[in-house]
Amino acid sequence: MPKPNVRDKLLAAAFELIYTKGYNACGVLDITNAAGVPKGSFYNYFKSKEAMALAVLELYRSYLGADLLKDKSKAPIKRLRSLFESYAALHAKWGYERGCMMGNFGAELSSQSGAIRKALKKYFDEFCNTIATVVQEAQDKDELSPNGDANQIARFLVNSWEGAIIRAKIVRTSAPFNDFFAMTFDSALKI
């Protein structure tokens, strides 16, 4: 019987390696070595490297936690800004080296794995819907012009943020995030 803690070890090792190096840059052996388990045991827990990547991605999705958006004591746009600022702080902590796993997978694996592309589509859609709800709330409270399509604003924010993250991986400074805030929250999406 597979022991649950071995799967947890494998998942944690895979998460760290894939997030820092990319999917194709690390093999199953790197992951089992990092987890301190025999290579053969990998397939007791994951039917393939792709299946493991899907589990890693699901874990990443769970970390995006948009709990900051639920704090109704703050105005909607302020909550949205806080969420993106919390991500920016994480990237700064990581020296801007990691990027967003969803964006990394999108760039590296969209054409390589239909299952990963489908999961990415679902997670991005869910995340954009969460953002859109708060954009809509901001419109209802006259924080934002009611003319814009809340879903489109949300998608644009998320996509622009993903682009800023990649640029931050390249320049290794917060400049792309500063540009993002200046051109969205500080101007079109005035707070």
Add this chain to the structure above:
Amino acid sequence: MPKPNVRDKLLAAAFELIYTKGYNACGVLDITNAAGVPKGSFYNYFKSKEAMALAVLELYRSYLGADLLKDKSKAPIKRLRSLFESYAALHAKWGYERGCMMGNFGAELSSQSGAIRKALKKYFDEFCNTIATVVQEAQDKDELSPNGDANQIARFLVNSWEGAIIRAKIVRTSAPFNDFFAMTFDSALKI
């Protein structure tokens, strides 16, 4: 003596393979096979796979050709829009599968190769400067408010576009590009 046409064959094969599969998903053998040359010959032309990736990236950079921006018979913002529309048309032609090589490399290789990261920084900076010149021209001609920082607008446009490209790789439709145009050229950056 290395024959120049072998290098050209290798470069063309590497460009196609790396652009469609990603850097780490294809090896030197895949490239020499696709080019129809012996594996050993690779190192007569490139000192490493990384050196080859830099040559591929330089070639990609030369294809970004912003010639559309030079057509002074068109208003500046119209020229800018035409450039992004021409990119969108290419992505549609490719079924949205390829993405932008600079964005792909940024996501996959920024933490893996200092030389590639440095080249990406340079190429993105150059590209943003080219865009900024036209944004500045639009401001000078009162097409755009003079209040915005032309360089920041340019960087934001380019980063947001990169994010839209990755999302398009995932959803395989033009929707992320439509969102981009709606939220930039059609609103904040009114034409």
